[in-house]
Amino acid sequence: MKLTAVELRRIAMPLVAPFRTSFGTQHTRDILLVRVRTEEAEGWGECVAMASPLYSAEYVDGAADVLRGHLVPALVASDVPDAGAVAPALSAVKGHRMAKAALEMAVLDAELRAEGRSFGRELGAVHDRVPCGVSVGIMDSVPELLDAVGAFLDQGYVRIKLKIEPGWDVEPVRAVRERFGDDLLLQVDANTAYRPGDARHLARLDAFDLLLIEQPFDEEDLLGHADLARLIRTPVCLDESIGSARDAAAAIRLGATQVVNIKPGRVGGYLEARRIHDVCAAHGVPVWCGGMLETGLGRAANVALAALPGFTLPGDTSASGRYYATDVTEPFVLDEGHLAVPAGAGLGVTPVPERLEAVTTASEWLDL
Numbered sequence: 001m002k003l004t005a006v007e008l009r010r011i012a013m014p015l016v017a018p019f020r021t022s023f024g025t026q027h028t029r030d031i032l033l034v035r036v037r038t039e040e041a042e043g044w045g046e047c048v049a050m051a052s053p054l055y056s057a058e059y060v061d062g063a064a065d066v067l068r069g070h071l072v073p074a075l076v077a078s079d080v081p082d083a084g085a086v087a088p089a090l091s092a093v094k095g096h097r098m099a100k101a102a103l104e105m106a107v108l109d110a111e112l113r114a115e116g117r118s119f120g121r122e123l124g125a126v127h128d129r130v131p132c133g134v135s136v137g138i139m140d141s142v143p144e145l146l147d148a149v150g151a152f153l154d155q156g157y158v159r160i161k162l163k164i165e166p167g168w169d170v171e172p173v174r175a176v177r178e179r180f181g182d183d184l185l186l187q188v189d190a191n192t193a194y195r196p197g198d199a200r201h202l203a204r205l206d207a208f209d210l211l212l213i214e215q216p217f218d219e220e221d222l223l224g225h226a227d228l229a230r231l232i233r234t235p236v237c238l239d240e241s242i243g244s245a246r247d248a249a250a251a252i253r254l255g256a257t258q259v260v261n262i263k264p265g266r267v268g269g270y271l272e273a274r275r276i277h278d279v280c281a282a283h284g285v286p287v288w289c290g291g292m293l294e295t296g297l298g299r300a301a302n303v304a305l306a307a308l309p310g311f312t313l314p315g316d317t318s319a320s321g322r323y324y325a326t327d328v329t330e331p332f333v334l335d336e337g338h339l340a341v342p343a344g345a346g347l348g349v350t351p352v353p354e355r356l357e358a359v360t361t362a363s364e365w366l367d368l
């Protein structure tokens, strides 16, 4: 497979509403897209790195720099036969999983478009649509939160995830459970905002029959999560701590995770994401597909991944309109709480040129 051109394109996507997590508030998503051209086709990748290194050590300027100066040159020099060879070709570069994931995704998209195969078919999807959850940010008040949750449920979302942090946890969760009833699929995400000393406080969440509590402690604290899992009834789910299939196997063996949030960008790409799915399935550990406020490009790939058999919990695979008034692709629209898995070749979606141009803030074609 010969790469003939690679573009790094930055886009600025304004959110329909501020999105607040324990590590900050997003108003606009500064996204790096990677476009690769081969002799047969063109493919797109989306880097999930945030503008600042607050969710993880990666950030979008750093991802662009490591792609420009290290990853794309290494890939061009390797003359890989297919997308499966991309990760090995990039392995000499340490870390930078989100940057690597974007490049692998673009190569995989180009390869699959040329062969007429969809992401879903390549990854092993067994469903043609997936049930969708939604992530609800930290709000200024409980009434505002209840209005937001009610609106999302009216739109058809089948699962609610509440962002929590110290000072915004038990009361908002109690209010949502009391307002919307015991049947609501409900989980929380702390994004590492707590410490092991908070364990007894977090045990108070057991009263609300949550599906899981996501990443309460630091990403490196597997033992802290294992201790917590022995103390509380709510299943512990890891996100930031799981960077690879190896991490997933270790976390499962240590009892640090009973559920895994798989985010392809976080783990170096969709092929490693499938390996994590396979490791978790082998251990009977359910997985769900996380989100990083992707455009329709990353959203298409995430929905395809979420259709694999081990994805038994609704993911953060929301409709495009949850975050963006206008997506760069045709929008993903919720249908009875589900999104359809794209059936077309590759991602099955492409950017709408005028929409892409409207949000583009920079574009550079690399010298190969």
Ligand SMILES: O=C(O)CCC(=O)N[C@@H](C(=O)O)c1ccccc1
Pocket (backbone or CB within 6 Å): 021, 050, 055, 134, 135, 189, 191, 239, 290, 291, 292, 293, 294, 316, 317, 318
């Ligand atoms: O629906 C989505 O795409 C976002 C889901 C979500 O809450 N993502 C969280 C997370 O920690 O999982 C996040 C948001 C912003 C930045 C990084 C992570």
